[in-house]
Amino acid sequence: MNIVIVGCGKVGMVITKLLSSEDHNITLVDEDSEAISAVTNHYDAMGIIGNGVSYQTLVEAGIKDCDLFIAVTDSDEKNLLACLIAGRAGRCKTIARVRNPIYSHEIDFLKREFNLAMVINPEDTAAMEISRVFLFPQVFKIDTFSGGRVELFHFHVTEEMPICGQALSVLREDILKGIIVCTIRRGKDVIIPKGNFSFAADDDVSIATTRKDALAFFKKLGVVKGRVRNAMIVGGGTLSYYLAERLLRSGIETTIVEMDYKRCEELSEGLPAARIIHGDGTNRDLLDQEDLSSFQGFAALTGLDEENILLSLYAGKHSKAKVVTKIGRLNFGSVIDALNLDTIINPSAITADYIVKFARSLSTDPSNDVESLYKLEDGKAEAIEFKIKEESAVTGVALKDLKIRKDAIVCSIFRNGKNIIPTGQDELMIGDRVIIVMSGGRIANIKEILE
Amino acid sequence: MKKNSIILYIVGILLLFEGAFLLLPMIISLIYKDGNWMWYLLTVFICLVPGIPLARIKPGKNLSLKEGYIIVALCWVVLSIFGAIPLMLSGDIPDYIDALFETVSGFTTTGASILSDVTVLSRSGMFWRSFMHWIGGMGIFMFMMAVLPMLGTSDMNLMRAESTGPSVERIVPHVRDTARLMYSMYFGITIAEIVALLISGMDLYSSALLTFGTVGTGGFGMVNESCGTYTATQQMIIAIFMAASGINYTFYFFIISRKIKEAFQIEEVKYYLAIVLTSTIIIAVNISHIYQSTGESLRQAFFQVSSIMTTTGFSTTDFDRWPELSRTILIMLMMIGGCSGSTAGGIKVYRIVLLMKQFAKELSVLRHPREVKLLRMDGNTVKEPVIRSTNVFISIYFVIFFISLLFISIENYDFTTGFTAVAATINNIGPGLSLVGPTCNYGFFSVYSKIILIFDMLAGRLELFPMLLFFSMLKPRRK
Numbered sequence: 001m002n003i004v005i006v007g008c009g010k011v012g013m014v015i016t017k018l019l020s021s022e023d024h025n026i027t028l029v030d031e032d033s034e035a036i037s038a039v040t041n042h043y044d045a046m047g048i049i050g051n052g053v054s055y056q057t058l059v060e061a062g063i064k065d066c067d068l069f070i071a072v073t074d075s076d077e078k079n080l081l082a083c084l085i086a087g088r089a090g091r092c093k094t095i096a097r098v099r100n101p102i103y104s105h106e107i108d109f110l111k112r113e114f115n116l117a118m119v120i121n122p123e124d125t126a127a128m129e130i131s132r133v134f135l136f137p138q139v140f141k142i143d144t145f146s147g148g149r150v151e152l153f154h155f156h157v158t159e160e161m162p163i164c165g166q167a168l169s170v171l172r173e174d175i176l177k178g179i180i181v182c183t184i185r186r187g188k189d190v191i192i193p194k195g196n197f198s199f200a201a202d203d204d205v206s207i208a209t210t211r212k213d214a215l216a217f218f219k220k221l222g223v224v225k226g227r228v229r230n231a232m233i234v235g236g237g238t239l240s241y242y243l244a245e246r247l248l249r250s251g252i253e254t255t256i257v258e259m260d261y262k263r264c265e266e267l268s269e270g271l272p273a274a275r276i277i278h279g280d281g282t283n284r285d286l287l288d289q290e291d292l293s294s295f296q297g298f299a300a301l302t303g304l305d306e307e308n309i310l311l312s313l314y315a316g317k318h319s320k321a322k323v324v325t326k327i328g329r330l331n332f333g334s335v336i337d338a339l340n341l342d343t344i345i346n347p348s349a350i351t352a353d354y355i356v357k358f359a360r361s362l363s364t365d366p367s368n369d370v371e372s373l374y375k376l377e378d379g380k381a382e383a384i385e386f387k388i389k390e391e392s393a394v395t396g397v398a399l400k401d402l403k404i405r406k407d408a409i410v411c412s413i414f415r416n417g418k419n420i421i422p423t424g425q426d427e428l429m430i431g432d433r434v435i436i437v438m439s440g441g442r443i444a445n446i447k448e449i450l451e
Numbered sequence: 452m453k454k455n456s457i458i459l460y461i462v463g464i465l466l467l468f469e470g471a472f473l474l475l476p477m478i479i480s481l482i483y484k485d486g487n488w489m490w491y492l493l494t495v496f497i498c499l500v501p502g503i504p505l506a507r508i509k510p511g512k513n514l515s516l517k518e519g520y521i522i523v524a525l526c527w528v529v530l531s532i533f534g535a536i537p538l539m540l541s542g543d544i545p546d547y548i549d550a551l552f553e554t555v556s557g558f559t560t561t562g563a564s565i566l567s568d569v570t571v572l573s574r575s576g577m578f579w580r581s582f583m584h585w586i587g588g589m590g591i592f593m594f595m596m597a598v599l600p601m602l603g604t605s606d607m608n609l610m611r612a613e614s615t616g617p618s619v620e621r622i623v624p625h626v627r628d629t630a631r632l633m634y635s636m637y638f639g640i641t642i643a644e645i646v647a648l649l650i651s652g653m654d655l656y657s658s659a660l661l662t663f664g665t666v667g668t669g670g671f672g673m674v675n676e677s678c679g680t681y682t683a684t685q686q687m688i689i690a691i692f693m694a695a696s697g698i699n700y701t702f703y704f705f706i707i708s709r710k711i712k713e714a715f716q717i718e719e720v721k722y723y724l725a726i727v728l729t730s731t732i733i734i735a736v737n738i739s740h741i742y743q744s745t746g747e748s749l750r751q752a753f754f755q756v757s758s759i760m761t762t763t764g765f766s767t768t769d770f771d772r773w774p775e776l777s778r779t780i781l782i783m784l785m786m787i788g789g790c791s792g793s794t795a796g797g798i799k800v801y802r803i804v805l806l807m808k809q810f811a812k813e814l815s816v817l818r819h820p821r822e823v824k825l826l827r828m829d830g831n832t833v834k835e836p837v838i839r840s841t842n843v844f845i846s847i848y849f850v851i852f853f854i855s856l857l858f859i860s861i862e863n864y865d866f867t868t869g870f871t872a873v874a875a876t877i878n879n880i881g882p883g884l885s886l887v888g889p890t891c892n893y894g895f896f897s898v899y900s901k902i903i904l905i906f907d908m909l910a911g912r913l914e915l916f917p918m919l920l921f922f923s924m925l926k927p928r929r930k
Binding site: 264265272276277 | 819821822823825
């Protein structure tokens with residue numbers, strides 16, 4: 001597939017990294033030659049120096065034969081205009097990054113009138129993920145598939161939990177009823193568990209289930225945290241704005257601490273229901289004055305990773321809050337993991353992830369049955385969605401009687417508008433949409449899940 | 452001199468308009484044959500003599516807001532000085548200061564009278580008195596702008612100076628169209644009330660005069676009992692139209708633009724209606740022992756609340772005899788007044804709401820010292836200059852209020868009389884309590900007190916700043 005990417009910022013770089021490894025022809029357009037060479041030196045992509053809104057430049061970048069056009073410059077307006085021109089000049093699908101809150105309520109209109117295939121708002125998407133965690137603080141992350149129909153809850157096993165040291169087959173009868181354990185991350189490995197697997201402290205576990213069963217499950221584990229009632233956000237950027245908007249809509253009292261007075265006024269204008277505090281969030285006195293210990297949710301969303309980490313560690317120590325940390329650079333992953341921060345959010349990675357997902361859905365070969373593909377656990381596992389179109393060895397047989405590969409598990413069946421968390425008795429039928437979670441390799445056809 | 456040419460020009464135009472307005476009572480006089488028509492005709496000429504040459508002056512430059520304020524203040528003074536002439540000449544009110552008091556009271560839509568018996572007035576005199584309410588209610592400049600665009604862009608500054616409320620803005624792009632729209636809505640409400648009163652069985656003359664007093668929120672009565680002698684239905688009609696006249700005209704603009712939802716989302720209107728409703732209920736309960744039925748108490752309470760809150764000043768009963776709670780509520784309503792952008796006087800609900808929001812904010816800031824919170828009205832942030840001018844307005848309001856009270860107290864009347872006389876004039880209401888209660892009048896005050904009250908009425912109608920600026924310009928300048 002021919003892909004043109006305008007804008008070589010953080011997001012442009014991550015998209016290039018992910019897409020170039022999947023064998024697409026990528027052309028980058030940016031006015032800054034250094035930014036371009038920084039990317040082209042590392043990844044297999046061509047760079048063109050020029051203004052991405054200019055028709056001439058786009059033609060030079062090969063817009064005529066382009067299949068997918070992605071505009072991720074700093075400016076929303078530039079992105080929209082570039083997409084408009086690209087859409088007219090070629091026959092490509094267009095994706096624009098639009099993040100100004102003023103436009104966020106007009107996305108549907110823009111999408112329709114500018115004929116955009118997708119509008120991506122990194123800050124809002126990240127805000128959505130954070131608010132999910134605040135509404136369900138027992139977990140540190142929730143992945144969603146198939147337009148939100150299936151949710152994967154990630155949680156951290158501690159020694160106090162009754163499942164610690166227990167085998168999966170034993171637990172299935174009782175605690176794990178209605179729940180499918182999809183992946184276990186133990187150290188650097190990602191495991192798809194089978195019956196004889198047993199949990200250990202410090203495992204990061206993901207489970208597929210309904211909200212109701214998930215609540216009951218965490219209750220049995222002794223995790224009784226309810227949704228947070230109030231939250232403090234340090235840093236007043238766009239992400240904070242979207243997050244506060246979402247939290248307030250869910251009835252969560254929100255306090256934002258921001259250093260810049262002008263920005264405080266803007267926030268107050270846009271978020272009348274939020275409490276805006278003008279001051280340095282890294283000032284301990286200020287946090288104490290605002291009674292940090294009384295908060296149930298805490299999000300460190302300033303522009304500096306170091307500051308966010310420091311704040312989160314402090315908040316984790318001095319309050320019982322659910323703590324979310326924004327980290328822009330993930331190349332220090334191993335160090336950050338050792339810090340035991342609760343939830344980590346990286347807006348650029350999330351954006352890139354969404355765009356890559358979309359690109360993959362465009363590039364799927366019609367000969368295979370993959371509907372969509374999701375990366376899990378930093379790409380160490382994948383969730384693959386299939387639609388079952390014909391009878392085969394996998395249909396009409398109870399799952400427990402199928403010989404499924406060791407590294408794969410059926411985690412959800414979508415049938416007749418309802419989502420089923422499968423048990424051993426369920427069988428696959430024609431018309432089902434199935435989500436398979438796999439830790440190694442990739443399959444192009446549902447039959448390949450058999451050994 | 453160039454600077455003054457524009458002022459003189461506008462005064463000239465104003466006098467021509469006043470001359471035209473004076474033709475109306477003259478016609479009334481001819482219809483009812485009360486023999487006063489020549490006095491009105493004479494005054495028309497008195498207006499034309501300086502008016503015509505002045506209006507021929509070529510205005511020089513554009514007006515600033517400051518000059519707008521000064522011109523408006525000056526013109527209102529001129530308007531009253533000339534308007535009082537026929538009342539004196541015709542012998543309706545022989546004393547000129549008394550006639551001036553009555554005229555200012557008319558134009559500023561106060562409705563405070565110096566007459567102990569209004570029935571002695573001639574038909575034309577009574578008409579002129581009430582018609583002044585109608586002109587003064589929406590404003591003479593608004594009328595002039597609606598009829599002829601005088602100065603183009605500078606008209607906005609005149610409109611700002613004359614209209615009520617802290618943030619006067621166009622509701623349609625052109626000043627002239629805004630003025631026309633305001634007057635059409637004003638006219639519409641006027642016609643509606645006249646028709647309603649005609650249907651209820653009142654004659655055209657009384658219907659028209661009472662309507663002028665209602666929609667202009669003036670309150671000159673036609674009989675000594677004000678509105679006490681009319682039927683319950685007629686009283687209800689008047690009460691409802693009074694309450695309607697105290698509402699921000701933007702509300703009606705939204706209604707005729709079919710934006711019903713937006714109309715009821717105007718915060719000021721919501722608070723206004725809430726205040727009217729709560730005060731009515733509290734007073735109705737408080738006075739229930741005086742009247743026979745609950746319905747009667749409710750009606751009396753609603754009429755008085757709506758009359759006082761909108762600063763009209765009609766009355767159907769002697770509320771001076773009501774219990775202390777009701778009287779106190781009425782005094783508070785006097786100060787609050789109607790909505791901004793209406794014909795009502797007083798501090799205005801908008802400013803009160805803004806003040807309350809500032810209190811709430813300050814309390815919150817005490818708990819969270821570094822909190823940043825912008826004040827919002829109708830979902831929009833209130834800009835700093837509006838907040839500042841509101842605070843200054845309220846401070847100056849009380850300064851003028853207490854200075855006036857101090858001056859009036861020299862005459863040694865009881866506190867209630869002095870206090871409510873100032874309150875009733877600065878808020879353009881009319882009747883106060885005690886000696887200036889609804890059954891009494893202002894005739895007993897000395898000339899000295901009357902001049903202070905005249906100043907209060909003008910200052911109140913023009914929302915303080917124009918009059919203060921005007922008087923600060925009068926003082927001799929050092930070279």
